[in-house]
Amino acid sequence: xxxxxxxxxxxxxxxxxxxxxxxxxxxxxxxxxxxxxxxxxxxxxxxxxxxxxxxxxxxxxxxxxxxxxxxxxxxxxxxxxxxxxxxxxxxxxxxxxxxxxxxxxxxxxxxxxxxxxxxxxxxxxxxxxxxxxxxxxxxxxxxxxxxxxxxxxxxxxxxxxxxxxxxxxxxxxxxxxxxxxxxxxxxxxxxxxxxxxxxxxxxxxxxxxxxxxxxxxxxxxxxxxxxxxxxxxxxxxxxxxxxxxxxxxxxxxxxxxxxxxxxxxxxxxxxxxxxxxxxxxxxxxxxxxxxxxxxxxxxxxxxxxxxxxxxxxxxxxxxxxxxxxxxxxxxxxxxxxxxxxxxxxxxxxxxxxxxxxxxxxxxxxxxxxxxxxxxxxxxxxxxxxxxxxxxxxxxxxxxxxxxxxxxxxxxxxxxxxxxxxxxxxxxxxxxxxxxxxxxxxxxxxxxxxxxxxxxxxxxxxxxxxxxxxxxxxxxxxxxxxxxxxxxxxxxxxxxxxxxxxxxxxxxxxxxxxxxxxxxxxxxxxxxxxxxxxxxxxxxxxxxxxxxxxxxxxxxxxxxxxxxxxxxxxxxxxxxxxxxxxxxxxxxxxxxxxxxxxxxxxxxxxxxxxxxxxxxxxxxxxxxxxxxxxxxxxxxxxxxxxxxxxxxxxxxxxxxxxxxxxxxxxxx
Amino acid sequence: xxxxxxxxxxxxxxxxxxxxxxxxxxxxxxxxxxxxxxxxxxxxxxxxxxxxxxxxxxxxxxxxxxxxxxxxxxxxxxxxxxxxxxxxxxxxxxxxxxxxxxxxxxxxxxxxxxxxxxxxxxxxxxxxxxxxxxxxxxxxxxxxxxxxxxxxxxxxxxxxxxxxxxxxxxxxxxxxxxxxxxxxxxxxxxxxxxxxxxxxxxxxxxxxxxxxxxxxxxxxxxxxxxxxxxxxxxxxxxxxxxxxxxxxxxxxxxxxxxxxxxxxxxxxxxxxxxxxxxxxxxxxxxxxxxxxxxxxxxxxxxxxxxxxxxxxxxxxx
Numbered sequence: 001x002x003x004x005x006x007x008x009x010x011x012x013x014x015x016x017x018x019x020x021x022x023x024x025x026x027x028x029x030x031x032x033x034x035x036x037x038x039x040x041x042x043x044x045x046x047x048x049x050x051x052x053x054x055x056x057x058x059x060x061x062x063x064x065x066x067x068x069x070x071x072x073x074x075x076x077x078x079x080x081x082x083x084x085x086x087x088x089x090x091x092x093x094x095x096x097x098x099x100x101x102x103x104x105x106x107x108x109x110x111x112x113x114x115x116x117x118x119x120x121x122x123x124x125x126x127x128x129x130x131x132x133x134x135x136x137x138x139x140x141x142x143x144x145x146x147x148x149x150x151x152x153x154x155x156x157x158x159x160x161x162x163x164x165x166x167x168x169x170x171x172x173x174x175x176x177x178x179x180x181x182x183x184x185x186x187x188x189x190x191x192x193x194x195x196x197x198x199x200x201x202x203x204x205x206x207x208x209x210x211x212x213x214x215x216x217x218x219x220x221x222x223x224x225x226x227x228x229x230x231x232x233x234x235x236x237x238x239x240x241x242x243x244x245x246x247x248x249x250x251x252x253x254x255x256x257x258x259x260x261x262x263x264x265x266x267x268x269x270x271x272x273x274x275x276x277x278x279x280x281x282x283x284x285x286x287x288x289x290x291x292x293x294x295x296x297x298x299x300x301x302x303x304x305x306x307x308x309x310x311x312x313x314x315x316x317x318x319x320x321x322x323x324x325x326x327x328x329x330x331x332x333x334x335x336x337x338x339x340x341x342x343x344x345x346x347x348x349x350x351x352x353x354x355x356x357x358x359x360x361x362x363x364x365x366x367x368x369x370x371x372x373x374x375x376x377x378x379x380x381x382x383x384x385x386x387x388x389x390x391x392x393x394x395x396x397x398x399x400x401x402x403x404x405x406x407x408x409x410x411x412x413x414x415x416x417x418x419x420x421x422x423x424x425x426x427x428x429x430x431x432x433x434x435x436x437x438x439x440x441x442x443x444x445x446x447x448x449x450x451x452x453x454x455x456x457x458x459x460x461x462x463x464x465x466x467x468x469x470x471x472x473x474x475x476x477x478x479x480x481x482x483x484x485x486x487x488x489x490x491x492x493x494x495x496x497x498x499x500x501x502x503x504x505x506x507x508x509x510x511x512x513x514x515x516x517x518x519x520x521x522x523x524x525x526x527x528x529x530x531x532x533x534x535x536x537x538x539x540x541x542x543x544x545x546x547x548x549x550x551x552x553x554x555x556x557x558x559x560x561x562x563x564x565x566x567x568x569x570x571x572x573x574x575x576x577x578x579x580x581x582x583x584x585x586x587x588x589x590x591x592x593x594x595x596x597x598x599x600x601x602x603x604x605x606x607x608x609x610x611x612x613x614x615x616x617x618x619x620x621x622x623x624x625x626x627x628x629x630x631x632x633x634x635x636x637x638x639x640x641x642x643x644x645x646x647x648x649x650x651x652x653x654x655x656x657x658x659x660x661x662x663x664x665x666x667x
Numbered sequence: 668x669x670x671x672x673x674x675x676x677x678x679x680x681x682x683x684x685x686x687x688x689x690x691x692x693x694x695x696x697x698x699x700x701x702x703x704x705x706x707x708x709x710x711x712x713x714x715x716x717x718x719x720x721x722x723x724x725x726x727x728x729x730x731x732x733x734x735x736x737x738x739x740x741x742x743x744x745x746x747x748x749x750x751x752x753x754x755x756x757x758x759x760x761x762x763x764x765x766x767x768x769x770x771x772x773x774x775x776x777x778x779x780x781x782x783x784x785x786x787x788x789x790x791x792x793x794x795x796x797x798x799x800x801x802x803x804x805x806x807x808x809x810x811x812x813x814x815x816x817x818x819x820x821x822x823x824x825x826x827x828x829x830x831x832x833x834x835x836x837x838x839x840x841x842x843x844x845x846x847x848x849x850x851x852x853x854x855x856x857x858x859x860x861x862x863x864x865x866x867x868x869x870x871x872x873x874x875x876x877x878x879x880x881x882x883x884x885x886x887x888x889x890x891x892x893x894x895x896x897x898x899x900x901x902x903x904x905x906x907x908x909x910x911x912x913x914x915x916x917x918x919x920x921x922x923x924x925x926x927x928x929x930x931x932x933x934x935x936x937x938x939x940x941x942x943x944x945x946x947x948x949x950x951x952x953x954x955x956x957x958x959x960x961x962x963x964x965x966x967x968x969x970x971x972x973x974x975x976x977x978x979x980x981x982x983x984x
Binding site: 038042045046049137139140180183184185187192194197199201265314319320321324326327331332334335337343405442450453454456457658660 | 705707712730732736738741770818824845853862880
């Protein structure tokens with residue numbers, strides 16, 4: 001009953017106001033790719049020093065949960081996860097938005113996020129000390145298998161195109177190895193370049209891989225970015241009815257999110273991927289996932305917001321932060337003189353429980369706040385003319401990639417990877433397997449090498465890898481995920497053979513292109529390049545320490561193997577078919593011009609300065625993206641708004657987020 | 668009127684040595700303090716402790732930013748490209764900045780960096796979880812002698828202070844143990860608490876945050892720690908192991924001598940604040956007061972020590 005008493009402490013006007021402001025701020029920051037919860041929380045920590053500890057914590061917690069939710073907007077509306085937690089939201093959220101169901105997708109994301117957040121916070125409120133044991137039950141072996149489980153999702157995501165999916169995963173895994181290795185300490189595959197030392201930054205890679213292709217396609221034709229919805233608005237009532245009919249999915253995903261949130265280092269992206277995979281597996285209609293199935297959005301968003309409450313469990317009970325924002329909040333608590341650890345829930349019960357109630361209140365506030373911001377975001381994305389939308393999104397990608405480390409290198413990498421991703425996607429290599437490899441690579445590698453070291457020390461290597469009870473459970477789930485799509489694929493083929501009906505072709509750039517039945521020459525050329533890359537990786541590993549070279553050698557072998565398989569499969573197919581000649585139509589020219597401008601933008605930014613390059617590039621992209629040839633007055637308004645947008649973001653970054661902006665010759 | 672003008676003129680004259688004056692008034696605006704690691708580690712927490720005293724001491728706030736990557740090398744390799752006006756400072760660590768340049772091309776050399784003050788260190792320590800059969804270091808050493816390689820130590824990273832200490836422990840105790848690197852203090856403590864490894868080579872600070880859940884068997888400090896009066900030092904037990912991770916504040920190389928000294932003095936002054944001392948010591952940090960004037964000597968000594976360690980690690984021949 002005491003616990004209930006603290007609810008009143010959380011409901012003081014000050015705490016309510018902090019929760020509300022925190023959620024609004026968090027949602028906006030989360031919606032902008034690259035501006036992360038970590039950044040917002042880090043900037044605001046000093047202000048909480050002067051506050052009552054519980055009030056300060058409520059503000060920080062509200063920003064955190066708001067940001068995880070806000071990530072869904074960018075995922076749904078521009079196919080770019082606003083935070084890595086929303087990676088799986090893009091799979092179905094963006095296809096929904098393209099066909100005119102963007103409002104519904106936002107409503108579903110909001111409802112799922114609120115429910116997921118509540119489940120996580122309630123777990124934190126009533127079960128924190130016993131649940132913290134989950135964090136300890138997960139050893140290196142379990143992390144390794146969890147990463148493997150995540151990778152099996154590739155099989156499901158690339159049905160009918162599995163080999164290309166696997167090659168993409170190998171490339172992602174390779175990208176994750178670049179930089180200084182945690183295990184072994186080797187400097188790997190940096191080609192002697194300073195910028196690769198810290199590895200490929202996940203957030204800037206995600207922005208590049210997902211968002212740049214969208215912008216390139218955006219300017220290539222005059223069609224609207226999203227199909228306008230027939231009914232308009234967010235269709236909240238419809239979303240609520242749908243969510244209620246999917247109770248099981250919502251609850252299952254929230255529980256998965258809470259449990260994975262408890263695991264330090266796993267985080268919202270893995271929680272989203274695992275619950276997405278589970279939703280797909282248990283669905284009666286798995287083929288529709290990845291093509292705009294609302295259940296995919298529900299699963300991911302319920303799970304990633306549940307990780308917020310879940311992540312606080314090890315942070316508060318064990319003093320082991322689950323995620324970077326948790327770590328900053330942990331530091332803020334220590335500065336306030338609060339001792340973290342098992343006794344926290346008794347010695348400082350008033351602070352802890354007031355905070356948890358506050359987090360719960362903030363989560364519930366997400367519903368009205370989210371619906372308001374969501375309505376505005378959706379209608380502006382659909383109404384803004386393409387000539388303004390394209391440069392704005394391009395600006396956001398560059399800001400996002402730059403802001404992570406105040407480093408232009410990240411923005412350059414982002415644009416480079418993005419253009420590469422567009423080309424690969426064109427020939428059937430999807431970005432998602434690459435991203436999965438990149439997200440899961442370091443977890444898989446560390447888990448593998450640590451298990452190997454511990455297993456070899458005790459001479460029980462097989463037992464370590466395969467006999468631990470939790471591991472067996474994860475391996476089982478992974479096998480199910482892996483085999484299920486292959487089996488249903490086979491069943492579908494059988495049915496088709498009987499019916500003599502050819503498979504329907506999927507449409508749209510973001511969906512899975514079925515493998516052509518004739519020889520895929522560009523695919524084969526790329527496969528040869530990948531074989532060369534694999535050989536280079538293999539030889540690059542020869543100078544590394546034993547610990548640091550195990551993983552690269554395995555990946556190199558897999559990359560060469562899958563690429564060779566792709567070539568062999570194609571050689572068995574008949575040559576010819578509609579041969580593809582490279583003709584430069586207007587769309588292709590616009591795409592190339594845009595790619596060139598974005599490259600020039602990030603390359604010249606450190607020389608000339610952020611603001612000047614941004615304004616010039618903004619106007620140039622406007623010209624490329626314009627199909628309407630409007631009167632000069634409209635142009636003047638567009639350019640003025642472009643300048644305003646650039647200056648506004650520059651001011652925000654330099655003076656609010658206190659980033660070190662590239663100055664250059666001008667400004 | 669004339670006197671007023673004269674006063675202003677005199678005032679202007681007095682302020683002519685602009686550099687000297689600006690150092691005295693330094694800082695006149697908030698400073699930025701870059702932590703080359705993720706939030707939540709020892710570097711971040713000690714900087715946050717400093718941050719809460721910063722305004723009392725200097726009259727201005729300090730803003731903490733994180734620039735993690737490559738075990739700190741990402742930020743250190745960019746330190747000298749930052750403006751040397753004193754308003755941007757960066758956390759700096761040993762043995763990291765001594766060992767990393769030995770491992771390969773990391774974009775900086777140890778002597779490129781300009782530390783102005785090392786304000787504390789966290790001694791290495793051996794931990795076991797509460798349920799462990801080992802209650803003293805002696806038992807652990809005996810077990811390790813009977814079962815070569817079987818004892819596993821979780822620690823933070825490869826080629827780190829923890830790793831050096833584990834190697835040195837093997838030498839000094841004449842045992843063979845297995846060091847398992849994790850991606851930071853948090854994950855390695857999780858491995859110890861969860862029983863994934865038999866023991867851990869971590870920093871003494873973890874003993875405070877974990878309370879009764881973990882047992883510290885020995886600590887690599889010169890004297891017993893305030894927070895752990897019952898835990899023996901390695902020295903007492905006959906092993907010559909003293910060390911840990913030192914943390915300080917560095918400035919870009921273009922920073923003037925006066926500013927370097929001034930920032931060193933600010934850090935020193937924070938180190939003397941009773942509230943700061945209380946927080947740091949009860950959290951298991953050991954305060955040091957190595958200012959700018961003693962810096963060269965201190966770094967040279969450490970580098971010599973770590974170079975020997977790097978040979979043992981096999982980083983250099």
